[in-house]
Amino acid sequence: GAGVSQSPSNKVTEKGKDVELRCDPISGHTALYWYRQSLGQGLEFLIYFQGNSAPDKSGLPSDRFSAERTGGSVSTLTIQRTQQEDSAVYLCASSRQGYYGYTFGSGTRLTVV
Amino acid sequence: RKEVEQDPGPFNVPEGATVAFNCTYSNSASQSFFWYRQDCRKEPKLLMSVYSSGNEDGRFTAQLNRASQYISLLIRDSKLSDSATYLCVVNRGGSQGNLIFGKGTKLSVKP
Numbered sequence: 462g463a464g465v466s467q468s469p470s471n472k473v474t475e476k477g478k479d480v481e482l483r484c485d486p487i488s489g490h491t492a493l494y495w496y497r498q499s500l501g502q503g504l505e506f507l508i509y510f511q512g513n514s515a516p517d518k519s520g521l522p523s524d525r526f527s528a529e530r531t532g533g534s535v536s537t538l539t540i541q542r543t544q545q546e547d548s549a550v551y552l553c554a555s556s557r558q559g560y561y562g563y564t565f566g567s568g569t570r571l572t573v574v
Numbered sequence: 575r576k577e578v579e580q581d582p583g584p585f586n587v588p589e590g591a592t593v594a595f596n597c598t599y600s601n602s603a604s605q606s607f608f609w610y611r612q613d614c615r616k617e618p619k620l621l622m623s624v625y626s627s628g629n630e631d632g633r634f635t636a637q638l639n640r641a642s643q644y645i646s647l648l649i650r651d652s653k654l655s656d657s658a659t660y661l662c663v664v665n666r667g668g669s670q671g672n673l674i675f676g677k678g679t680k681l682s683v684k685p
Contacts, residue, residue, distance in 0.1 A: 494672060503578075503661070503677035504618070517672065552617055561606070563673065565617035 463487075465566035467553050473572045474543055482538045482569045486555030493536050494556075494563070495528060497549040504552065510536065543573045575600045578676035580662050586682045591652045595679045597645040597662030607638055609647050610661040612678060618661055621647075652683045 466485040474480050486493050495507040506520040510530045521527070525544075530536040540547055550568040580597045587593050599607075607624035622629065624636040624645055635648040645662055662676035 496675075504675035506666075506672045506674070509672050520672070561623075563620060565619070567617050 465553055465555050465564050467551075467566035467569050469569060470567065471570045471572075473574060476545060476573055477542055479539065479541045480543055480571065482540075482551050482553075482571070484536045484538070484553030484555075484566060486534065486536070486553070487557075487564055490555035490557050490564075491533065492556045492558070493530055494554045495536070495538050496552045496554065498552060498568075499549040507538070507551075540571075543571075545573050547571060548573045577601060577666075577674045578662055578664050580676040580679050582677060582679060584680040584682050586684060587652055588684055589652055589654060591683075592648065592650045593652060593681065594649075595647045595660055595662075595681075597647075597676055599643050599645070599662075599664045599674075601664070601666065602643060604664045604666070606665040607636075607645050608663040608673070609634075609636060609645075610663050610675070612659045612661055614658075618675070621660070649681075652681075654683050654685065657681055657683045 465487055468483045491512045493510045496504040498504050508521055508528045509517040525541045528538045548571055550570050552565050552568045554563040554565045556562045578599050585593055609621040610618040611621045612618040622631050622636055624638045626638050628637045633650045637646045649656055659678035659680045661678045663673050666672055666674050
């Protein structure tokens with residue numbers, strides 16, 4: 462597609478529920494990244510996929526967070542047993558090569574109530 | 575020390591002013607540097623890369639001082655449309671994978 466597509470754009474969930482966030486990167490981009498941004502805060506790195514290599518999961522804040530990327534394209538970020546502190550905007554980005562030319566999606570705004 | 579530090583501002587300047595933002599980074603192994611722009615409630619967008627020799631793109635000039643681990647962005651002849659948060663971004667040295675984002679400096683250009 463023309464840009465990075467994320468869905469849903471907004472998600473309100475009850476504490477303790479699981480949520481899945483989806484990212485569809487730009488066609489041909491081999492690198493895919495997940496970040497999150499809490500209100501008034503900077504972007505926090507979560508996870509990075511590059512081609513067929515093992516993902517860099519070093520930024521995932523707890524084992525409640527997981528992500529997969531199927532067929533080198535679409536990625537799903539799953540948060541299990543959501544907590545209020547998980548409320549944030551979750552941003553996905555893709556790039557053709559490494560960290561140059563990141564293009565971000567418009568994000569999923571997650572609110573845990 | 576934080577990996578990337580910026581003055582949060584806000585910088586409130588009149589149209590036509592020249593404004594400069596600074597940023598420091600902690601990892602001497604970092605090799606690549608960028609400025610991103612983020613409008614309110616929008617995703618970040620790449621403004622420009624920062625090269626050792628310094629580089630210019632229209633009204634925007636970026637400088638890098640590796641010895642001091644310091645990056646700057648200069649905006650000349652500010653426009654109302656320049657109002658945004660400017661993010662200093664550095665790659666995490668040793669990893670091809672990810673970028674570290676500063677919390678940003680907020681700029682507000684007034685008529």
